[in-house]
Amino acid sequence: MSAHLRLEFDAASWRPDHVEVIASDGIARNAIDVSARNLPLPFADDAFSTIECGDVLRYVPEALAFMQELHRIASADATASFILPDVSSDDAYSPAFLTRPYTPMSFIYFSQPAYRRADYNYRGDWLIEEAIYIVRRERYAGVPVESVKAILEHERNQALCFLINLRAVKPIRRPTDPLPRIDPKIVLA
């Protein structure tokens, strides 16, 4: 069983305080409202082994509820992939939609070890398997990785986007595990 779910943000559905994604599971394409705190994704528990999220997440008002729902419909060890503009990039801010910017480190908040200090009532658990910043080849070919990382840390608009691959941890861990530090790779494009 290796069902695949693809989620896409549907800009055509624009209304204030309303966010729709198109979910394609190979059988049907459904528009789903993901604005609400108790959003239900209309799929069974453990239904998917791969979930492709594109840049959906930055439009979702209740990210923790959304990621908990993705975790519910993911099978154990399912993967979920994301491609997002970085917080340092002007592209992360949209005038038309209530977007919030993300950074690769944001994704630790979708894992249980992030909740040692406080309980946000989030009950999903995703492990970060891979984090990659994409930078322009013309500018960064031949530049040492450590220099690229220092530039990304302190300047704006240098990351074209970042990619994250997550793995569903089921059952969820206790929040007492040590917080992982992630070290994104740099890839030229």
Added chain:
Amino acid sequence: MISKLNLGCGRLPLEGWINLDLVPGAGVDVVADLDRCRTQPLPFPPERFDEFRGSHVLEHLRDPVPFMQELYRIAKPDATALFILPYGSSDDAFEDPTHIRPWFISSFAVFAQVGPTAPLPNYDADWVTDEIVLDVAPEWARGKTTENLLDEVGRLRNVVMEMRVRFRAQKPARAASLAQVPVTVNFNFPATA
């Protein structure tokens, strides 16, 4: 007897403090939603506390103005409030998906009646910013003056590791007026692990 309120204690309640959090838990004395102060007063009488502390709380609030107003109501004259939070131009300000807005050096003037920003309607609290402390890595700060660092904080990302703001409750509140009020910004250089 000094009376102290720890705002948003989470799983880290402090001894000697009244610990308040949004969710019940070990060591939580009072459960209250700091983001509902517009409609739901905090469960304390006026002029109850000498000292407030909120570590990584402000950046989670959608409605911070009524919160500061409520805090002022339950503050004794000259009560102090210390907030610890990420600096707005650091990735940390956005990492946590429940962080609502970024905060900068200039963000706090609005909570005083006298300052560079127009007075807010229906806001009659008066929190004076006594000091803003910015944590910067010692290796980053080496050989730089305070002016150099302030300039970099204004231009670059991820210079500040963490920000601390100390307020004082000015009671009675002053008449609202526009004025340039100098803000004391100090740097701290914690040894990094």
